[in-house]
Amino acid sequence: MGNKMIDKAVNPFIQIAGARALAWGALGLLVSTVICYYAGYHYHGLLHFGPASNPAWWCYAAEHLIVWLIPALLFYLGGKVFSHSRIRAIDVLGTVLFAELPLLGMTLIYLTPPMQMMANMDMSMSPQELLAQSFILPAVILSLLGIPFLLLTLVWLFNALKVSCNLKGWHLWAVVLVGILGGDVLCRMLISHLYG
Amino acid sequence: MGEIKKRLPLQCPACDAPLRVGRLFCEECRTEVCGDFELPVLARLSDKEQQFILAFVKSSGSLKDMAKSMGVSYPTVRNILDDLIDKLSKMNE
Numbered sequence: 001m002g003n004k005m006i007d008k009a010v011n012p013f014i015q016i017a018g019a020r021a022l023a024w025g026a027l028g029l030l031v032s033t034v035i036c037y038y039a040g041y042h043y044h045g046l047l048h049f050g051p052a053s054n055p056a057w058w059c060y061a062a063e064h065l066i067v068w069l070i071p072a073l074l075f076y077l078g079g080k081v082f083s084h085s086r087i088r089a090i091d092v093l094g095t096v097l098f099a100e101l102p103l104l105g106m107t108l109i110y111l112t113p114p115m116q117m118m119a120n121m122d123m124s125m126s127p128q129e130l131l132a133q134s135f136i137l138p139a140v141i142l143s144l145l146g147i148p149f150l151l152l153t154l155v156w157l158f159n160a161l162k163v164s165c166n167l168k169g170w171h172l173w174a175v176v177l178v179g180i181l182g183g184d185v186l187c188r189m190l191i192s193h194l195y196g
Numbered sequence: 197m198g199e200i201k202k203r204l205p206l207q208c209p210a211c212d213a214p215l216r217v218g219r220l221f222c223e224e225c226r227t228e229v230c231g232d233f234e235l236p237v238l239a240r241l242s243d244k245e246q247q248f249i250l251a252f253v254k255s256s257g258s259l260k261d262m263a264k265s266m267g268v269s270y271p272t273v274r275n276i277l278d279d280l281i282d283k284l285s286k287m288n289e
Contacts, residue, residue, distance in 0.1 A: 017269035085278045091271045166275040 013163035017091045025097025029064050032104050036060045041110040043067045045188035051119045053195045066190050071183035072096040078175030079165030087165050095160035105149035114138035206240055237287055245280055
């Protein structure tokens with residue numbers, strides 16, 4: 001029973017994929033976009049987050065769409081090349097979007113006052129002055145609390161590819177690395193255009 | 197006490213080589229047939245795989261129906277089927 005729960009937490013795609021995963025993921029994307037807009041929290045890439053110069057709502061929406069579609073596209077292409085299964089685009093799109101749901105946890109952490117104060121701090125201060133600020137320690141602790149959410153996203157992305165494209169062995173690792181690391185680079189290149 | 201459900205052994209317990217049929221007998225008249233026969237392809241699959249194939253036939257080959265009845269996602273069922281097809285192809289090589 002316990003093992004089944006852990007399996008489900010590590011790989012939810014054994015049970016959820018396709019349109020259902022896409023619907024849950026889309027809801028998460030919508031909520032995340034709204035929270036990011038109010039928190040001023042930008043997705044600079046798949047693995048990079050923080051403040052940015054464009055406060056328009058559409059910028060947050062575009063960042064979320066890019067961070068979803070680029071890895072999904074790379075996974076789909078990798079699946080088309082290496083998989084012997086007839087993969088479906090809806091499974092790749094749905095599982096990748098669902099896999100990004102844990103990032104909501106990081107977004108919520110960014111809403112907390114210490115993180116907001118850190119985002120708005122005066123960067124012209126000396127390092128000693130910066131470290132003396134009362135919000136620094138809570139902000140660092142909160143940042144560390146966000147790491148498990150990022151790690152869970154990476155694990156879910158790995159399993160999203162594994163289930164949606166039925167890849168194994170080095171094919172799986174190659175596509176996951178290209179999809180996540182290459183995807184992050186591509187996302188950052190595309191998103192940088194949004195900041196003018 | 198309930199009857200023990202025996203599973204057909206597929207591999208040699210000593211060296212792990214695939215087992216073949218050496219003796220068959222009629223339960224009614226006790227006639228025995230000896231020889232060297234290969235197990236049918238489906239009999240060489242594990243219990244779990246045989247159950248999957250039965251479920252596949254019973255659902256008229258609908259992976260969507262199978263996913264629903266097994267409580268798993270569509271790609272999970274498709275992956276099991278594709279891996280099984282791969283295994284059967286290798287057995288036939």
